[in-house]
Every structure is written in C-alpha cells, then in structure tokens.
Amino acid sequence: MYETFYGFKEKPFDLHPDPDYLYMSRGHENTYTHLEYAILENKGFVVVTGEIGSGKTTLINYLLNRIAEDIHVGLINNTNILPSEFLKMICQEFELDPRTSDKAELIDILSGFLIDQFAAGQRVVLIIDEAQNLTNDTMEEIRMLSNIETEKHHLIQIILVGQPELRFKLQQRNLKQFVQRVTVQCHLKGLEKDEVKQYINHRLEIGGGNRFDIFNKATIDRIAVYSRGIPRLINVLCDSALVYGFADEHETISIPILDNVYQELKALGTFTDYNVKPSASPVSPIPTASPVTSSEMSDDRFALVEGKIEQLENKIIDLNQKLNFYSKIRNERDDIVIELFQMLKDNLDKRWQMLDQMTHVSNNIIKSKEKRAAARLKASGPTHISSLGRHKHTKA
Numbered sequence: 001m002y003e004t005f006y007g008f009k010e011k012p013f014d015l016h017p018d019p020d021y022l023y024m025s026r027g028h029e030n031t032y033t034h035l036e037y038a039i040l041e042n043k044g045f046v047v048v049t050g051e052i053g054s055g056k057t058t059l060i061n062y063l064l065n066r067i068a069e070d071i072h073v074g075l076i077n078n079t080n081i082l083p084s085e086f087l088k089m090i091c092q093e094f095e096l097d098p099r100t101s102d103k104a105e106l107i108d109i110l111s112g113f114l115i116d117q118f119a120a121g122q123r124v125v126l127i128i129d130e131a132q133n134l135t136n137d138t139m140e141e142i143r144m145l146s147n148i149e150t151e152k153h154h155l156i157q158i159i160l161v162g163q164p165e166l167r168f169k170l171q172q173r174n175l176k177q178f179v180q181r182v183t184v185q186c187h188l189k190g191l192e193k194d195e196v197k198q199y200i201n202h203r204l205e206i207g208g209g210n211r212f213d214i215f216n217k218a219t220i221d222r223i224a225v226y227s228r229g230i231p232r233l234i235n236v237l238c239d240s241a242l243v244y245g246f247a248d249e250h251e252t253i254s255i256p257i258l259d260n261v262y263q264e265l266k267a268l269g270t271f272t273d274y275n276v277k278p279s280a281s282p283v284s285p286i287p288t289a290s291p292v293t294s295s296e297m298s299d300d301r302f303a304l305v306e307g308k309i310e311q312l313e314n315k316i317i318d319l320n321q322k323l324n325f326y327s328k329i330r331n332e333r334d335d336i337v338i339e340l341f342q343m344l345k346d347n348l349d350k351r352w353q354m355l356d357q358m359t360h361v362s363n364n365i366i367k368s369k370e371k372r373a374a375a376r377l378k379a380s381g382p383t384h385i386s387s388l389g390r391h392k393h394t395k396a
Contacts, residue, residue: 010208
C-alpha cells in the first residue's frame, strides 16, 4: 500500500518473525550468546523468557538458520496438549513413526532414536516455544526425557522459550527438580530508548528504504514511550502510522499522526498505557474542542484497573516467595530445636539409666555388706559368752 510512496521494496514493519529483520540489541545479543554457548557446550536444559513481542521467536529462527549441520532440531509451538500427546508430537517432529499412544513405547521409540543419533556423532536439540502453557505433568515428562543420557553426555538438549509467566511457573515447589536441571537461563527485555531509533532505521534499511527521516527524533522518542521498547509494538505503531501518513500524503510521520494512531490502537485493546508517561506537554491526539466520551473514559479506567491488578499480582508473587523463604527458615530452625531437645532427652535417659544401675549396684553392695556383718556377728557370739562365763567362774 505505502511501499512505493515511501520508497520501500517491502513493508519494513511486517509482524512475521523474519530473521532477516532481526535487530541485535544488547539484550538480543546477550540472549543469543547464551543460546549459542548452551548448544555448543551441550548444556542440557536452557530457559529463555521475554515479554510478549520482544523477539524471542525471531531470535530462535535466526538461531535455526545458523545452527550446525550435525545437529537435528525439533521445534514445537503447540504446548496446550496432554503429556502423552506431547511425547507423540516430539516423535513426529523428529520424523519418527509413533504408531502407538502408549507412553512406555513412545519413550522407547524416542530413546532408540537418540541413542542412534549419538552413535552416529549427531546431536539432538528440542526447542519448545510458548513453554509457559505447558502443564506441570508435561513439564515432568520433559524432565524425564533428560534422564536419557550417557555417563558424560546429554542425548537430547531442551530449550524452553516462553513469556514471563514461565519464570513464575518454574518457581513452584513441585518443579524444583526440573529447575535444578536448568543450566542456562536468560530474560529478554524491551529495547532501551537509544536502541529504538537504531531498530527503526535497521528495519527501514532492510525494507529497501533510503530515507531515515520518515520518523523524526521526537516521534521516535514517543514511539519508545508508547511501545515500552517492545519490538512488536514498535512494528504495529510504525506500520499503522505509515498507513495514516500515506493516506494523507505526509512524507514524514509527526507526533500528531502517531498520537492518533496510538489512540486508535488503544481503543482496539492493542495498548494499555497505565504505565506510560510521555514527556511533558505532549501534543494531544484529540482536539481540545472535542469532549472525551464515556467510552474513552471507561477504556482509561479499565487500563488503570488492569495495571493495578498486575501490580498487585506481582506483589502477591513477591510476598509468596518471601513467605516460602521465611517458612523454610522457620521449619529448619524448628527442626534444629526439635533435634536438640531429642538429643537432650536421649542424654537424660542415658544418665537416668546409669544412675538407676549405680543405685541398684550400690544397694546390692550394701545388702551384701550387711549380710557379711550379720554372719560374722552370728559366728562370734557364742565364743564371747563362754569366755565371760569362764571369767566369772575363776573369780569365784
């Protein structure tokens, strides 16, 4: 539509995860380095999280285009499935023929494939996108797959890619064994303010454009605020703004055009601006003479409430983590106190037994002495009397 007007060969802000358009921001570079290191070093479990639209899938596609030929890669996007179906999907992804739904047989099929690949000097990598939707039972099945290994090598490397909810899911106590196997973990955030301009110019260049003044600095700064640096939201804003600019034959995209686009998209639910704070005295996207409708006020209130709810959820999660931490400390302290009391009780019991034994022995000794004294007294009694009698008889 607007490509010819602005001199593009193709739409530069298309939403498809095209790796050719990937802009390596500092965050993307760091995440890619972690992924590359994990694959080269065969590090087992890897977890990559990021905001919705931050470029996770695009980064994965970029990685797949550059991955070594001796690595078999399986990519799973549908994660709202049962554990048994998940195992079957893995087999299908590696072109195995799972003619059964029996869990044990599926694991045997997959194990045989992994062993054959290892014997042939090939490696296997499984990438699971949208991993935040996995059930705990499916997560446990994935953990069990990691048990298929030799003494020194993992036979399958698993990379989980998901939204921030995946990080909270992994904090659950019943997934502790799973988390212990994660060797590399990184989080992809939005672009920094200075990177937004570079990102926009990068996509304009890849799209075949030779003009970098279509979006001026003030407009780009406003795009950074509205999008919070999320690449997908940047694309939505820029693409829609170019449509509006083309319709009115504007060669450059001004702040008023962008603000009107933002309000239109916000009304559709694409944006919630409870945490958006534009620069002072922004150009109003609505003429001052036009009254604010109750629908727009409702949208704003809904966005505000939604933001408050999210903040409360984050606080609840934080408090829950602290509660678990202090509860763990308290339980450990109670266990120590109980153990000390048990040791003290055992010690007192032993002392009481020793005292009882000593008393018993002492009583036996006393009784024995009394018996011997009585025996001696009995034995010496008659001799003493006869001697006295003799003494009296002599005096007489």
